[in-house]
Amino acid sequence: MLSRVADSIYWMSRYVERAENVARFINVNLQLILDAPPGLEQQWQPLIDATGDQEDFARRYGAATQDNVLQFLTFDPQNPNSILSCLQSARENARSVREVISSAMWLQLNKFYLMVKLAAAAPMDLNLASEFYHEVILASQLFIGITDTTMSRGKGWHFAQLGRMLERADKVSRILDIKYQFLLRSRADAGTASEHIQWGAVLRSASAFEMYCKRHGRITPRQVAGFLMLDGEFPRSMLFCLRSAHASLLVVSGTAPGAGGAAPERLLGRICSDLGLITVDEIIQSGLHAYIDSFQARLNQTAQAIFERFFAFWLTPGPDANPPMPVLPAA
């Protein structure tokens, strides 16, 4: 597969996943506000923190009001991680590899983009906001479903899977980190209905509420953290995502399972081993924030290694093997 094409597929898939995650964060927060006891301040800043774009937001918007945050995260064309920008980037990438992905995938992504673009053009009706974010999530899931049912499990599909799974693991780790810090600070709430609601929201941010309840029943911060990080069966847990990513990475690099492989495979393999063998109590003892911080650093390192191994190749000039061609005289 062409390096340029692999690069585009990887990013197409990452951007769609990013848009879906942003929509889910926002939607959960919108719901959360409805359940919050009167007087409790609305919590919109953590959403900005979770995307890592605090500086840009503070500079251009100032206060983290609901309107500001929704605009910034949803429709702001200058924010490269807004839902609109993500879809624009996903679509541009898809457009450059239309011949590689299936027509059905392209059609769905294009419809998805047009839907968000049109929503961006009209003033948003807050009564319909929640429904809009829900549609975004559904459109992304439809895209993923179409990808899975129409694309051969060749390198293209595995690059898409790799991008999606790295993105998902990253976003889950961020939302957990931010919320965990915030909720630990408000210790007074421990064991109250409010805490229950807040941790329930964290789970919902990762579509994990129902599966968590089936597994653990009662909501405790420790078990929520453990579930989102280390559960081997839940498809949005950090461990699960990275195991899927690692499996795809082995396919695209042609590394036999069990062999160490090149830098990306080794880096990602090590994170998987760590997550697979550590317990949630060990993480909390040594500090959850520190653990996630180092996790994200290693994830970035992996992404960089993937870039260098597979994509950077087509950006480098090749050897200049041929002398200029002599110009033949006209007969």
Added chain:
Amino acid sequence: MNALLPAESTRRTINGGRSLPWETASRFAVPGPAAPPARRRNLRFDGYEAGGFYDEMFAGNGEPRAAARRLLDGLRALPEGEILNRQQAAEQELLQMGITFNVYGRQDGVEKIFPFDIVPRIVGAAEWRRIERGLKQRVQALNLFIDDVYHGQKILQDGVIPREIVCSAKSFRPQCAGWHPPRGLWCHVTGTDLVRHADGQIYVLEDNLRCPSGVSYVLENRRVMKSLFPKIFAHSPVRPVAGYPAHLRNLLEHLAGDGVAEPRVVLLTPGLHNSAYFEHSFLAQQMGIELVEGRDLIVQDGVVRMRTTDGFERVDVIYRRIDDDFLDPKCFRADSLLGVPGLMAACQAGNVALANAPGCGVADDKVIYAYVPRMIQYYLGEDILLPNVPTRICAEPSDLRYVLEHLDELVVKAANESGGYGMLVGPHSTRRQRAEFAEKIQANPRNYIAQPTLAISRVPTIVGDHFEGRHVDLRPYILSGRDIQVLPGGLTRVALKKGSLVVNSSQGGGSKDTWVLADPPAAEPVRLQSEAPRTAAAEKEAVC
């Protein structure tokens, strides 16, 4: 963010259910007819005027032409408002499929669909046979001509075409002299523009041999039409066009030579920002080949390779959609960033095949066009089957005199310009423009040809809530490999502006599906509908 509810009047109910603004909006986002009235009248052909032009659907007496009868019956049988509904559905589908072209100079990434009109242009079986024979003859002669020009130049030595006309053609490539392209083929893919004049005769307007585009619209327009009018198709002997990508791939693989068991074929595009990018991507997908950009390729040891996630892989055949000028900075324009350094050397060493072959553009010079009838006579010993528009060549003294005396009635074209530039349309010109042109022609007669002003034919086209005639041309596509094949169909371009003769998409042109009909089977022809349907629903079921 504004929390206002959209005014109730701007919200539309779809299927009786509630609709959300982004859904509602998406139904209106398509450029096309303005928001329709709640209840649509059906479009009728009553009162349709041929306007003194040759109409492709109706004969002079207002009667439908034989080939168009079934289509008209089908359209007339549609329920109220269906024609406009389907026109809108077609536009919606083209937009959603992203069958768009980029609008240059817009920051917000505005894309437009190439305007599409659902009333097809129909070509009867007998007429198509004549067109097909004429095109095959023409392409055969053009290929012989190009090969001759880069080798013995017999046609020049025999004085059939003046040497200086060929050697001064902008697209003549001295770099190709003496080179033998694979299988002796130069113009693998040709798009020839045809028009029909008021006399009913079809003429060749120009040949496009370099990178003729538009075939993707032929295929996609047809796909959309089949989904909109399945019943009409089921009952009409319309010849399919869907085989084109497979034929093209076979042709390209043929160029690799017999020694290569599984040749690697790629399509070379200038990139995402080229206005024909959709087509490049579409054809690569349909043929199942890689779409590459110049930066994906590299020439090593005289061999072309592409950069993959597994390293460099050899390329055997390149269907290039980049003009000669930009193909290889070492051989042609040194400032080209789109091409591949060393590509021409690899090509001339026989290590990679290019389609179309570099240098083939010499035959689509507008002045050389005028000599095609003589070429056909010279190489094939035949009379031309599909005539050229009668053309005066200003390089020939008697023609020059005639042109200067009749500027007010002729269309004058510069040899190396396209898209309507460097052109004088005599009947619409001022005395001053004619004087200026006369000077230009006298200064450089080689660069000009002149043709009579044509009254090109029209096809009914949806304009608002009724049909009006609009002028059309037709570009069939010809593939020359083992043999010469003409795609039974083509791109019908339509000038959407009233009275306009310019069909280019940059100047308000659109496209239509082109239905080439098969010969009816010897048995009784299939009847579309023997009994009038009773209800609108039944009618829809029966016909659409």
